[in-house]
Amino acid sequence: NAGVTQTPKFQVLKTGQSMTLQCAQDMNHNSMYWYRQDPGMGLRLIYYSASEGTTDKGEVPNGYNVSRLNKREFSLRLESAAPSQTSVYFCASSVLGQDGNTIYFGEGSWLTVV
Amino acid sequence: TQLLEQSPQFLSIQEGENLTVYCNSSSVFSSLQWYRQEPGEGPVLLVTVVTGGEVKKLKRLTFQFGDARKDSSLHITAAQPGDTGLYLCAGTGGSQGNLIFGKGTKLSVKP
Numbered sequence: 098n099a100g101v102t103q104t105p106k107f108q109v110l111k112t113g114q115s116m117t118l119q120c121a122q123d124m125n126h127n128s129m130y131w132y133r134q135d136p137g138m139g140l141r142l143i144y145y146s147a148s149e150g151t152t153d154k155g156e157v158p159n160g161y162n163v164s165r166l167n168k169r170e171f172s173l174r175l176e177s178a179a180p181s182q183t184s185v186y187f188c189a190s191s192v193l194g195q196d197g198n199t200i201y202f203g204e205g206s207w208l209t210v211v
Numbered sequence: 212t213q214l215l216e217q218s219p220q221f222l223s224i225q226e227g228e229n230l231t232v233y234c235n236s237s238s239v240f241s242s243l244q245w246y247r248q249e250p251g252e253g254p255v256l257l258v259t260v261v262t263g264g265e266v267k268k269l270k271r272l273t274f275q276f277g278d279a280r281k282d283s284s285l286h287i288t289a290a291q292p293g294d295t296g297l298y299l300c301a302g303t304g305g306s307q308g309n310l311i312f313g314k315g316t317k318l319s320v321k322p
Contacts, residue, residue, distance in 0.1 A: 197244075
């Protein structure tokens with residue numbers, strides 16, 4: 098079972114370069130998310146998509162754009178990378194059950210902006 | 212803004228010891244989840260608690276949701292090196308029901 102798959106695993110960018118992080122899930126979940134994780138800051142929501150065709154800003158959306166290409170795929174784009182965007186990025190998807198939202202995370206993408 | 216405060220931030224103990232990690236807020240959450248994250252991986256869900264006062268057990272791990280649904284605790288009995296990791300609590304909140312994460316407790320269990 099693949100679950101949530103994100104690529105690339107590691108990336109080094111120069112300031113001002115652009116790149117797209119790809120994410121796909123095979124669990125038929127409606128909701129998908131992009132988080133960033135920084136030391137001492139915990140997981141912070143960048144953008145989320147409650148369903149195909151919709152996207153909404155999270156806590157820290159500045160400098161990012163997203164595309165919900167279809168139900169499976171949710172990409173995160175950095176148009177002009179900045180050193181402050183050095184972080185670990187996690188894609189996730191969720192299903193609503195009787196206990197609320199259960200979130201499944203990908204393995205993370207380590208991004209360094211120099 | 213809903214916040215979740217976790218304590219302690221770091222915990223280093225010997226194998227066989229017991230420990231408790233706390234997750235506190237001034238806000239009420241409809242449910243609260245605990246995740247464990249190992250280095251180089253994404254968080255993995257351990258448990259969800261939804262009822263005030265609820266206690267759930269997962270082998271040597273005991274999770275409790277406060278009566279007022281504002282706080283939770285995770286107790287590990289006889290910790291083992293395999294318990295090492297970052298423990299995150301997350302509450303369901305916000306207008307869209309998104310998860311709000313605490314900053315985590317980094318646990319190290321030495322053999």
